[in-house]
Each structure stands twice: as C-alpha cells, then as structure tokens.
Amino acid sequence: MRVTLTFDNGPDPVGTPAVLDALSDRGIPAVFFVVGAKVKKHPDLVSRISAAGHTLGNHTWSHSSPLGDVTEPGVARAEIDRTQDVIEESRTARRLFRPVGGDPGAVIDHRLLNDEAMKTLTDGGYTMALWNVVPRDWELPDSWLEGAIDACRAVDHAVVVLHDGHPAGMALLPTFLDALGEENAEFRTDFPSSCTPVVKGVPRPESAALVTADPHPYLHSSTMKEQP
Numbered sequence: 001m002r003v004t005l006t007f008d009n010g011p012d013p014v015g016t017p018a019v020l021d022a023l024s025d026r027g028i029p030a031v032f033f034v035v036g037a038k039v040k041k042h043p044d045l046v047s048r049i050s051a052a053g054h055t056l057g058n059h060t061w062s063h064s065s066p067l068g069d070v071t072e073p074g075v076a077r078a079e080i081d082r083t084q085d086v087i088e089e090s091r092t093a094r095r096l097f098r099p100v101g102g103d104p105g106a107v108i109d110h111r112l113l114n115d116e117a118m119k120t121l122t123d124g125g126y127t128m129a130l131w132n133v134v135p136r137d138w139e140l141p142d143s144w145l146e147g148a149i150d151a152c153r154a155v156d157h158a159v160v161v162l163h164d165g166h167p168a169g170m171a172l173l174p175t176f177l178d179a180l181g182e183e184n185a186e187f188r189t190d191f192p193s194s195c196t197p198v199v200k201g202v203p204r205p206e207s208a209a210l211v212t213a214d215p216h217p218y219l220h221s222s223t224m225k226e227q228p
C-alpha cells in the first residue's frame with residue numbers, strides 16, 4: 001500500500017504540533033499544504049515543518065473560496081504567488097499547488113481554477129496536487145477513521161487529505177498512522193499522475209476539466225467560512 005499523507009489548511013498552533021509529533025514518533029514523512037495568511041501569522045510552525053524534513057506546498061493565501069469562483073482580475077494570481085513567496089525560503093518548499101476544494105468538501109471539478117489561476121500555474125512551473133482519499137476529518141472529527149483504511153486500500157497510490165488546520169480531527173491521527181503501519185504502508189511524498197493534472201507548469205489534457213468555462217460572479221465572495 002503506497003500512501004502520501006497531506007495536511008491542509010494550517011499552520012495551526014494546536015493542530016500542526018500535534019501532527020508533527022505523531023509523524024515524528026513514527027518516522028513518517030508528509031506534505032503540508034499551508035495557507036499563506038496563516039504562514040504569516042505562524043512562521044515558527046512553518047520552520048518546524050521544514051526542520052522535520054516535511055514537504056511544504058501552497059494552498060492559497062486566504063482559503064476563502066475555490067479559485068474557479070473568483071472573477072476579479074489579479075486575485076487568483078495573488079492567492080497563489082503571494083503564498084509561494086512566503087514559503088519559498090523554506091528548505092523543503094516545492095512549487096506544489098493544491099486548490100481549495102470548496103463546499104461541500106473536496107470536489108474535483110471546474111470550480112477548482114479560473115483561467116488566471118491555470119495561467120499562474122503554467123507560468124510559474126507549478127505542479128498541481130489533487131487527492132483521492134478524503135476521510136472528511138474536518139466534518140467528522142470523532143469518526144473519520146472508519147473507512148479511511150479501506151479507502152487507502154482501494155487505490156493504487158493513496159493521497160490522503162487531512163487537516164492540521166482543523167485540530168479536533170487530529171486526535172485520531174496516531175491511531176490512523178498505526179493502522180497504516182500494520183498494513184505495511186509505504187509512506188511517500190510524491191503524487192501519482194492521476195492526482196497531478198499539471199506537472200511543472202505543463203497541463204495534462206484532463207486539466208481542462210478543472211478550469212471554469214463560465215465564471216459565476218461573486219458566488220462565494222461574501223462567505224468567508226472555513227472550507228476544506
């Protein structure tokens with residue numbers, strides 16, 4: 001069983017240290033997709049992630065809405081590039097972008113990107129990193145474990161989305177990691193081709209399905225609630 005563990009929406013002063021401890025106790029590497037505005041608030045946590053050898057990726061600056069819903073020019077590019085600017089000095093940062101999945105959680109469709117976001121990824125040589133196992137830890141903090149192992153078994157190379165940015169769900173992380181260990185999971189920090197529609201700035205044909213063709217103006221711009 002191949003597993004890439006990813007932790008999104010942090011850094012968070014409670015969730016990130018808990019995740020780092022659980023990983024370090026077991027010698028497991030992971031990828032942290034951080035939110036730029038939170039990096040600005042908690043640079044020490046980003047240093048800890050990097051010092052522990054974990055990969056840092058980009059999960060927008062504000063995490064306020066899927067970039068496919070953004071119509072104001074300049075916003076999508078700033079969401080991506082501003083975040084990359086604040087993580088780039090970390091030794092373990094990569095040009096790895098994870099879009100905001102929207103609500104209801106973690107959808108993979110045309111709402112993920114607008115044209116400007118896609119152009120930013122291709123101009124900047126980014127790799128886009130999606131997911132294939134979504135235990136919904138932010139929604140089911142006490143019960144997401146059920147089914148998570150089965151979901152990992154069901155794919156050739158699991159890319160699991162969890163959230164250090166939602167600390168409540170991370171109480172179950174040690175149990176999950178131990179269960180994966182019992183399955184002899186091979187922990188990695190790369191992504192299967194089915195989860196990377198853009199690689200180093202080069203879009204695959206299927207990436208077109210992730211870009212909105214007809215932006216719907218300001219659909220989510222007034223809602224700032226936390227999304228997965």
Ligand SMILES: [Zn+2]
Binds near residue numbers: 008059063227228
């Ligand atoms: Zn997110």
